Amino acid sequence: MDTDSRSTPSPVPSEVPALEIRGLVKHYPGVRALDGVDLVVHQHEVLGLAGENGAGKSTLLKALVGLVRPDSGDIYVRGQKVKLRSVVDAANHGIGMVFQEQSLVPNLTAAENIVLGSEGAGVRTGLYRWGTLRTLAQEQLDKIGSTIDPLARTDTLSFADRQMVEIAKVLRIEQRTNVAPVIILDEPTSVLESGEVETLFTQVRRLREFASVIFVSHRLDEVLEVCDRVAVLRGGRSVGEVATAGAVPGDLHRMMIGSTGSDDHYHSATARPVAELEPRLVVRGLTGKTFRDVDLDIRAGEILSIVGVHGSGREDVCRSLFGAEEVSAGEVTLDGERLDLSGTRAACAAGVGYVPAERKIEGMVGPMSVADNMTLAKQGVRCSGPLVVPRKQTSVVDRWIERLSIRTPNRGTAIQRLSGGNQQKVVLARWLVAGDVRLLLLDHPTRGLDIGARSEVYRLMRELATSGVATLLLADSLEEAIGMADRIVVMSDGRIGAEVACPNGGKPTPLDLVKEMV
Structure with a gap:
């Protein structure tokens, strides 16, 4: 089948979660990264995932895309228990992720990165058809309003532009599978300017129409703005969730660290006498x-x-x-x-x-x-x-x-x-x-x-x-x-x-x- 042809997603009863995690456990030497994590992502939902550094978010996300194998616990995708042994395996189940650390090949073009592994009509007899390749990539870039040249080498792009290529790349999962995808966005706004953030939020809201989204950000105001619900991890455990309607960052902060914290995280000190110094x-x-x-x-x-x-x-x-x-x-x-x-x-x-x-x-x-x-x-x-x-x-x-x-x-x-x-x-x-x-x-x-x-x-x-x-x-x-x-x-x-x-x-x-x- 031509991987660029969009199939009608297989119907799944609306009450069946798009993704469900039960009792996930993962140990590293001296560290219990996940300690029985439970999580549910409903169909056509944007679920926020919050927690301090070290709370287990990264390990959980890596388990969902096949980069980490849990020691115990179960993962269900659209009601079916699955074993995710690789990124390709996860993609075949409709799970894709935009990595915070970025996963692009720097000496390839933006177009090559976007369609990598799902070139479809962009390759014939082992050779790239550059016109088709550019069209396939441009389709994804247009979704997020990006003006990046699809044929630009990735290592010539700014960090922010490379992040947009990452997002366009993961959107290809819509063409690769005939199931409604689960798309994970790990700190997608960390290097974006305010206008680019708004563009991304528009795209996330569009994704909700045909996919389920896990949105991870340390910027709690962003989580509350774009998500329907937020699940919180602390110390490798699930500690609760909150509906975003009516919630404020302090609610999440309290769950993340167990206290209300301070609104002034800058700890402004008494002014230092520097003005008179050379x-x-x-x-x-x-x-x-x-x-x-x-x-x-x-x-x-x-x-x-x-x-x-x-x-x-x-x-x-x-x-x-x-x-x-x-x-x-x-x-x-x-x-x-x-x-x-x-x-x-x-x-x-x-x-x-x-x-x-x-x-x-x-x-x-x-x-x-x-x-x-x-x-x-x-x-x-x-x-x-x-x-x-x-x-x-x-x-x-x-x-x-x-x-x-x-x-x-x-x-x-x-x-x-x-x-x-x-x-x-x-x-x-x-x-x-x-x-x-x-x-x-x-x-x-x-x-x-x-x-x-x-x-x-x-x-x-x-x-x-x-x-x-x-x-x-x-x-x-x-x-x-x-x-x-x-x-x-x-x-x-x-x-x-x-x-x-x-x-x-x-x-x-x-x-x-x-x-x-x-």
């Missing part, structure tokens, strides 16, 4: 591929945030200050001395730290241990000459594991086994262990983190600022920038535009910033 970082006329003539000053103990729409150039400015992007002009000084921008090694030696946006790709080495990741940038904290001294490494690593409350079975555990929040703490600790960081560059440091983990990152940022570290923050939202920054500068089309002060008691509103961004 600038620690001075940037003049910095120019690169996507930005030009950038001037910045950041004082010791100050948090400066750069905001801007997608494509404003702010990410590349941040990376260039760490020597990770080439610059063609400009001068940068740190504490009065010229900062070498020729490479990341020189930046580290000068006391510059960098937490990248793509944590799993650039921020950590997954198979390496927590200890080795934590000491990766400052070998001197664990070495004597050319040799690693285990006792020396153990002492410093254990101290920071305790201080940052990093949840890990032990220091030797592979970092990829930790939750996203704990991974981020390890990445941050990398720049704290040596105690010589003068400038910290934070590119979306709370992306994909839950409320509790974000609050921990905010606390660390405040502590570092109080100790005198100058911080450049690319925030995950305008609210985060306003809540954390002492000053905000706005970038547009590669240039610095407005500068906005953020004193305690006189913070701007998101609307104030948006007016400067457009």
Whole structure:
């Protein structure tokens, strides 16, 4: 059968759940990731899934798409008990997932990624029919209002555009199966701008007409806006659910951590006396591929945030200050001395730290241990000459594991086994262990983190600022920038535009910033 022909979904009685999970259990060494999870997804429902980092969400989702085999428990799809042994097996049962970490092949085109494994008429006698391939991909991109060129190489696309390709790819399941699909969206909005988020929400609502959706996001306001019902996990267990009608984020937060928490997750401290200090970082006329003539000053103990729409150039400015992007002009000084921008090694030696946006790709080495990741940038904290001294490494690593409350079975555990929040703490600790960081560059440091983990990152940022570290923050939202920054500068089309002060008691509103961004 031509896989591009849409079949009428097989009829299933409306009272039969699209997906049901009973008593799912999964152990890892030293960790009980799932502890008897129960979950029901009704037909044509958008079910939100909430929980702190480490609550078991990722393990549950991987079990549903055949990447993890549970130790016990049952999975039912449209009333039929199934064993999901692979992603292909899950797809054959109509289950597809947009992964938070992204699963695209970077050296293929967007079109090839979208139809990968279900090329159908796009392939004849082993060769691509590029016109047909483009048409098949364009059909999916049109569903989400994307203007991406289907024949663009994936590795040339921005993170946000790659996320849109991921969504288009999973929508192909509508053509691959003759059953109403179950589509899982894992943090689909984490890198999207507000307009793109609204486009996605429109698509999610359309999906409800012919599919069932599991929507996972740490942004609780989004969960309540787009979902019909929200199920909450805590400590690997199902702790309850709530209908979204009339619910507020505090209701979910209370279920996630067992308390109401605080509405002020930024923990604003007393204003630090930084205004009279000489600038620690001075940037003049910095120019690169996507930005030009950038001037910045950041004082010791100050948090400066750069905001801007997608494509404003702010990410590349941040990376260039760490020597990770080439610059063609400009001068940068740190504490009065010229900062070498020729490479990341020189930046580290000068006391510059960098937490990248793509944590799993650039921020950590997954198979390496927590200890080795934590000491990766400052070998001197664990070495004597050319040799690693285990006792020396153990002492410093254990101290920071305790201080940052990093949840890990032990220091030797592979970092990829930790939750996203704990991974981020390890990445941050990398720049704290040596105690010589003068400038910290934070590119979306709370992306994909839950409320509790974000609050921990905010606390660390405040502590570092109080100790005198100058911080450049690319925030995950305008609210985060306003809540954390002492000053905000706005970038547009590669240039610095407005500068906005953020004193305690006189913070701007998101609307104030948006007016400067457009």
